[in-house]
Amino acid sequence: MADYAIFELGDVVLQSRQTIRGAQLAYKTYGTLNAAKDNVIVYPTWYSGQHYENEWLIGPGKALDPEQYFIIVPNMFGNGLSSSPSNTPAPFNGPRFPKVTAYDNVMQQHRLVTEKFGIERIKLVTGWSMGALQTFHWGALFPDMVERILPFQGSAKCSRHNFVFLEGVKAALQADAAFADGFYTAPPQRGLRAAARVYAGWGLSQTFYRSEGDLRRLGYASLEDFLVGFWEGWLLAKDANNLLAMLWTWQNGDISNNPLYGGDYAKALGAIKAKAIVMPASTDLYFPPEDSAIEVSHMPNAELRIVETDWGHFAGGPGTSPDDIAVLDAALKELLAA
Amino acid sequence: MADYAIFELGDVVLQSRQTIRGAQLAYKTYGTLNAAKDNVIVYPTWYSGQHYENEWLIGPGKALDPEQYFIIVPNMFGNGLSSSPSNTPAPFNGPRFPKVTAYDNVMQQHRLVTEKFGIERIKLVTGWSMGALQTFHWGALFPDMVERILPFQGSAKCSRHNFVFLEGVKAALQADAAFADGFYTAPPQRGLRAAARVYAGWGLSQTFYRSEGDLRRLGYASLEDFLVGFWEGWLLAKDANNLLAMLWTWQNGDISNNPLYGGDYAKALGAIKAKAIVMPASTDLYFPPEDSAIEVSHMPNAELRIVETDWGHFAGGPGTSPDDIAVLDAALKELLAA
16 A cells, blocks of 8 residues: 555646646655644655655654654655656656656645645755755745755756766666667666666765775675665666656756746845755765855855765765764754754 | 887786787887986876877977987777787687786886886886876886886776776676677677766866866867767777776776785885875866875875866876866976986
8 A cells, every 4th residue: 555645736737848647746744734834844855766765864853853843755756656757658658758847846846735735834845966956946936935945965956067977877778778768668677787887986975985884884795795786776676767757857957947037047046035054965976065055155045064974975865874864964953943 | 000119028928817819019109218228208008098199298398308208108908009809819809808907017018118128217107097007006016117106197006986987887888789798790889978978977077067168178069069079989989898908907906916015005005116296186086186195195205296176087188188287297397307
């Protein structure tokens, strides 16, 4: 039995002028919406992640405490639970699934929050990686609704270097003839495994790999054990077209590419009224702190807080680095109390 | 007509206990060996590079001045000119070409220097990237022969992170069914192009990609123009098995994995008597300055000198960043005068 709910969106016309017909937004909530409807946290998902893969930050005693807050985790389009290449009926399935932007995602999440729950104020939006991309969008698209944001290890716009890194992942996956331009009948294993090996160098830092201790703690006896068990295992469990759909969303992420801001990046960031803590990781190879500093320089109410860590992009990530998550959790508590 | 010479090595038994039969070392010299034979510079090649792709540092008025020095550029095994998968007769051609280490390369280069030219002292060994790997080896394997070394943007041993980055390149290339385990009859274009896109994110820094000015100066109108023209163009011109042979050499590079040092990394570095300047680039993503600092800490006569640059691995690289090359050239002059 599914542990999540579906919000029926009807036919959704996207920025790409394509349509998701009978679009579905899968979500899960944690805790109870209070009578004043003022205890709401929105916590979007990351690249490839589904709602249950966001749960490492949620729990009693943590900042995202379901005994205190009503936490909504909306699944990103393309992640296999909300409308995706893998679950959409023909002819819009597989490689013909429409192109979806972060703007599209957040506009539909806003409908869930307002139409389904009647919520008018959000105490906090937070998210990791592509979840941070959506977090920035929430702040800029609904500045009078969102009180606080804490995007961690992510950006408001896909940088050119980040775009290039993703080109490598995409090209490795698509180099497999079994991918068949997306019309595969069985998973393109070789391509998925190649994409995972490309990703492996980016996901964690040089320093992380230099020391062998953390690999052992994670339960891997060697580098090869880690590359197969952790990285290839991650992407083999995913649908290739879903991964490419979300990759497109990532590469085309841009807080200002929408009717409100017309491509004016500084204006979009400047419009965020929420009190913000922007938390890059010191060793993140695709969201380097320099990019976050540029973002914060345009935001009227934001603090740049760099997490000093060897864990690269996985600092606040999905439960692997407890020390960094403690730092993140403390920042979330501080921001929620402000 | 070839602009290089061949030194016939005979049958060479490698560390891998494989044999290159009728092995050939292709090399080019610049300038004239003086009567005292004390004006010698050895300048090995980099990953995929051939001797003419080392020439950006050589010329009148430069540190590597052929009017003053006798400069020997030995081509690395696997690079298509020295014995390689692409030029070795069956049955040891293509994917059956023997595995060659940096140690093997330098031991045979030493034969060229001594047997062919009767040289007993080397004023300087220098090299970029995998050329730096060979430079470190020269220092450790022939400490009484090599007076100075200047390895730039490279390491004495392949780091674990660097190994992982190369796994991504390799997996992308091999994901192409046309690669056919190395038994291709035409270049595996899709795989070569994918490997090039993977490489693109690593070769230059986040900061390089953030600014668009340098791309324009290099003659590329957009990121995609650069990815195809510069990166795909680079690997399409190379043989896939050659690339994988050199990649193996790189991944297995280890200054201490030889009879002299028996895997004792600190001992191997400590044995280098040459006066050394080790020059990493501040933004190099696969040879970060931290690795160079560890190396220098074990070397008795070495200085760590970090090049502050946005050009990442391409700081001292093949002629693309004139400002950084000026810094490198000055350091070479300083070291040669010492």
